[in-house]
Amino acid sequence: MIFLLGGIHVNAQNLKDSTLVVTGEEKEVPLVKKDTVQKKKRMKADGVAAVVGDYLILESDITKMREDMKNQGLSSEEITNCQLAGRLMENKLYVHKAQQDTTILVSEARISGMTDQQLSRMEQQIGSMDKLLEFYRKESVEELRKELIRINKERELANSMQDKIVENIEVTPEEVREFFNKIPEDERPKFGDEVEIAQIVIEPEIPEEEKQKVIKQLNDIRNDIIENGASFATKAVLYSEDGTSAKGGKLTITREDPLDKDFKQIAFSLREGEISKPFKSEFGYHIVTVDKVRGQKLDIRHIIITPEVTEETVKNAQKKIDSIRTEIVKGNISFDEAARTLSDEEETRGDGGKLINPTTGDTRFELTKVDPIIYDQVVNLKENEVSLILTDQTNTGKKFFKIITVTNRYPEHIADYAKDYSKIKELALREKKYKAVEKWQKETIAETYIKINGEYKKCSFNSNWQKK
Template sequence: MMKKYISLLAIVAFFGVSNLMGQSRLVDRVVATVGSSIILQSDVEMQYAQHLAQGEKPNETIKCYLLQQLVTQKLLSQQAIIDSIEVSEAEVDDNLNRRMQMMVRQAGGKERLEEFLNRSLLQYKEEMRPNISEQLKAQKMQQNIVSAINVTPQEVKRYFEGLNQDSLPYFNTEVEVGEIVINPVLTKEEKDQFRQKAEGYRKQVIDGSDFGTIARLYSEDGSAPYGGELGFATRDNYVKEFSAMAFRLKEGEVSPVFETMYGFHFLQVLQRRGEEVNVRHVLIKSKPTTASLDRAKAKIDSIYDKVVAGKISFHTAASLYSENNETKYTGGMIMNEEDRTGLIPVNKLEAETFTAVDPLEVGKYSKSFRAKDRMGSDVYKFMYLKSRIAPHKANLAQDFAKIQEAAKQDKTNRMLSEWFEQRKENTFIDINEDFLKCDELKLWMTKTGTSLANNE
């Protein structure tokens, strides 16, 4: 029952708004009323269009689910207004830009997406803005409702004992693993080839070439399909070198080539709006040379030799020398992103990590090896296997953290259910009779009709 109420965040984050109105003529109508707000047929069609744009097969029944999510969104966003929960223009812009980038990739290019939408991306973004703002308010409201939820050890125990003991989950082999990572570092001379390439492209722009065309052809950033355009953002959205340059220039001005952790850039300011700026840029990534890789390999092997010889502990070495900021502050230990514990199912490990730790005995270290970090850059690392837990049926002794997370989610579900039940009693909600067949909407309907509650 609770899943019907609480899936808003996942759906709202996944489904953007799109528009089928350019593809078929539709006489709009009200399909639901939630308090003082209405939901139109076109609102449902917008959600459905995004469903199709993401490569899903046509399925009219999904519209029942989409309408249910819109009803949920309206209730949350209306309460957000009452509670003075605000969403900034910067937050809306950031969300819009990320959605646009995802949709362009899925559509296979800007032109194909604009053809599907039957409008320019700039026009589409403005059409999306009110709905995105409402979605973000709904998300913040939901987070506000459940933010203080916690569970005690006694609640975890009661939750576990209340489960069907004959159908408890069976956990795969789990491991605690650590890593020490060294990045290849380029010398000034090695970097010059990349700087010179960026300087050459900048010269083409200064000599009259279109900036957007140069970005599409040569930039190595994800914004290349957009002509390098990043959309409106504040200083905090960028690394300090990029931010300093973006907020220093006047509109239309092209920057000199400058360096960040990503490589060499040059940018152009398109527009300023208060404390926000919209820029486009070209990025040439600084790729490791053979010599820089050799130096990184020698450094990681030196650290490995000290750890294996017992001259320094693994955790101390990770804190002092590892260049992966996600793990160096945990003594090199990799965290399970799903439950934030150190135990990771072996089937969730990256392939190269699994290959390195699978043959190890507990307490041992792998040889160093070349790998890719999350950004796809080359690094050298070696692994440490702290513990290995054999496959087993869920139990409190070995799986307390997982059961605690499940108990917390159950408590969250119940709190959200109670919140929505209270809103049903005090909010007029009416569903169009055409949606009476929808199982997803039955929780909003009364036995005598489609009206769920009446204003007193």
């Protein structure tokens, strides 16, 4: 396998311990001839710590991983470079095997959209794009974007490979019982205080006139493109309200992409060059055009505009949930009944507003492990007490109001097979998956080209990277 890095070809099969690749800022390397305007660029020699399959792990990758941990507020003082190197090698092993597996597909459109959202959040956090580029030592937004796309794609591939390893692993009731029984009584896990939570959600309505205003705006844009030859891409830059606007609304999608079903249905019904009429998705109102059909992929452009709620509808939503809370507190209606008949949240309405723990799949939340936001909302609530009105927002940024209650509390206790079956089952399943991953790693390391250089040869890794 031949790598091209910093203008230097690196043959993975013939790497020496002293192999260096050029990536940073010290060693002078002539990039152009003397008669060009460009000056010599100062570069820094970067050592190769290891090679896993088709992937290099540079010493700077290990340094950067430690810096990233510090930036995230995580302590890295007790973690050695050997441990960081082992973690990176494990990640590259997943990516390497995922690239070889034809059943593992990564949506380029989703990666691109996720990266655009990531860039936007990062820019807001740090203050400006110039500061962001300086922080990440990049010359341009496009250079930073390409780097983030690479990182996000590798993360997606690694996650998909891990999911595939354990996707068919299940545990039977007998395996759960055996798992529990083999734990000595004095070593059985202790489950902390748990709660069951229910909520009622009221969303501000979008007035019909606001919806019609957006539909008219999209129709005007569409007519200008069709009748006057205006550029769809330019219109997207000027009017679209999502991360693709900077690229003229451009996306590449497949039928398998996890996009809004109405959006996909409209896009795949269009011919090349055709522009849809305005339509609604869960995110807003769109028009879409198809630039090119490439087999099972579409190169499309879209414009999205989201109707705004008004100050009046926000006040009305707040009044409504305040009224609901008052009626519950007075005892005129139960929380369960109010949630079933009045809540705007379809996912929880049918079950009286009860929330499902995404980690365990049941209705219990362990307070020591619960999301900090939920913890703050429920920690001081007594059973069946109704919270004050809380403000929240959906994953699409839509503001809403809610009230919550704790329907049941379960005090801290030692694991009991009958009472805590779902949690014990989860622990048994986790152990079985861990063993499957361990077995996969052992077999895959044995069949994959791996080379470890320099000081990292002296490391004592948990996995057999040295193949001893």
